[in-house]
Amino acid sequence: MNKQDQQQFFREIIKQHKGIMFKVARAYCSNEQDRQDLMQEMMIQIWRAVHKYNDQYKISTWLYRISLNVAISFYRKNSSRAKLYTSLNGQLADLPPDDAPGNEWQLNLLEQFISELKDMDKILVILYLEDKSHAEIAEIIGISVSNVGTKIGRIKDKLKARFSQLKY
Template sequence: MTFQEQGYIFNQWIDQHKALIFKIVRAYGNTAMDQDDLFQEISIQVWRSIPAFRNESAVTTWIYRIALNTAISWVTKEHKYRKVSGALHGIPDVLSHPHKPVDEQLTWLYETIHSLDEIDRSLALLLLDGFSYKEMAAILGISVSNVGVKINRIKKQLILQSKKISDHGIR
């Protein structure tokens, strides 16, 4: 594969799947700066993976797997880095974009998804994107029955947290 062919495929994949990647980035990155870094890291991994793609799965499945695996390892690496060096508090997000009106429900959903462990966070995103249990199992390397059990627990947890908010008048 030539560099130009790889570049064409990369641009096409990123353009077609950027919404999927942004969902993962938003769920795994804490700040706008983290999200920018994670998007960049996922993009690099997508670029590197193009020669290995063999059309044995859908491109969407392939991108999702790369993005989730990259996000999970990025979070682990960031957590270790921050433990050692300490977070840089008080520094404004230089690269942040002008603020759009905030959808509080969407913000709550992403904050809640962000609070889940990596596997549950990944499952929540896959569920929101309409993947089947079988596809989720293939992407995450767990059994279909385990997917079902975990999704039921996630739904119960989200419902419980939602009720707590509405009962206490929060937001």
């Protein structure tokens, strides 16, 4: 693939699949500036890898792998900075605002609870919520299909337990 073809392929990938990167960034970064930085880093890494793309794999699988690896690295680099901030927001999020619609509040809580999961669990939830099959998830993250099912079941139980701890 020549340089011009690579540029065109890159543009098409970003245009058609930017939602993948946005969902991953949203799961790993709670503030907008960090999300933008992570999205930029994902695009850089995708650009660097575009010439290595093997069409034997689905583009979405390839993008998830790159995006998730970049997000994990980014998260680890920035986690020490994040620890400096007190999680007052996390404590306040357990109480619904007076004017918050129920579903929006619950979705915000789900997002918060997912952000508190371990890296691998976050990845699994993101892919599960994307309606990826267990086989696709297994291919993307490199574990067995049965392991995917087991882990997703455990994560669901953790999230249910978190919701059940809330006092309305």
